[in-house]
Amino acid sequence: MQEVLNQLVPIRETKIGKASQKCVSARELHSFLEVKTKFITWIKRLIEKYQFTENQHFVTFSQNRENGGKKYFYALTLSMAKELSMVQNNKQGQQARQYFIQCEAKLQKSNEAVLKMAQDPIIAMRLAQIEIKERLTLLEAKTTTRPDYFTVAGYGTLQGIKVGIKLAANLGRKASAICKKKGFPIDKVPDPRFGEVGSYPKSVLIEVFQSLNAQNA
Secondary structure: OHHHHOOOOOEEEEEEOOEEEEEEEHHHHHHHOOOOOOHHHHHHHHHHHOOOOEOOOEEEEEEEOOOOOEEEEEEEEHHHHHHHHHHHOOHHHHHHHHHHHHHHHHHHHHHHHHHHHHHOHHHHHHHHHHHHHHHHHHHHHOOOOOOOEEEHHHHHHHOOOOOOHHHHHHHHHHHHHHHHHHOOOOEEEEEOOOEEEEEEEHHHHHHHHHHHHHHHO
């Protein structure tokens, strides 16, 4: 489906409001439609004329220009992109409108297939088992009351990495050194496998495990 979606104007996943949606760059659409009007004038005029709403039909982004000022970008829902293409009233507009209609149809079909799968009792049970397993894994990793602290072995469990006694001791020393250098407190928590062990900030453990991955690369 991705190949079809990207034939005319690239479609990307963008968060609009509280949900992620398939969206189109207004600048890329403006270019494809061969609009003669300056982009920012074109998009603002159409938003006002057709009463599109930010965080419902589109979202805006900006970046600083090297010579000062800002450059604005708009991510449009497929529905809004389809309407803008329709009012352009040229060959490119007709092509884009049909293209977005096809994209919406494919996405709807895909969503219906996912919904149908979720309603299957066997698949629903399997998804529930996976969710329970993920929660238990997180619970096993959380051996301290601090929400952002983990033991070395616990964090390894969370990442699907088996941590033995020797490796846990080695990584624990590295984590302790980083905490001491950065002034982070270290918790001491009971562990049935290793006795009392250190519990470290997640950011420190990420750094420690990344160094481990680099050594094994």
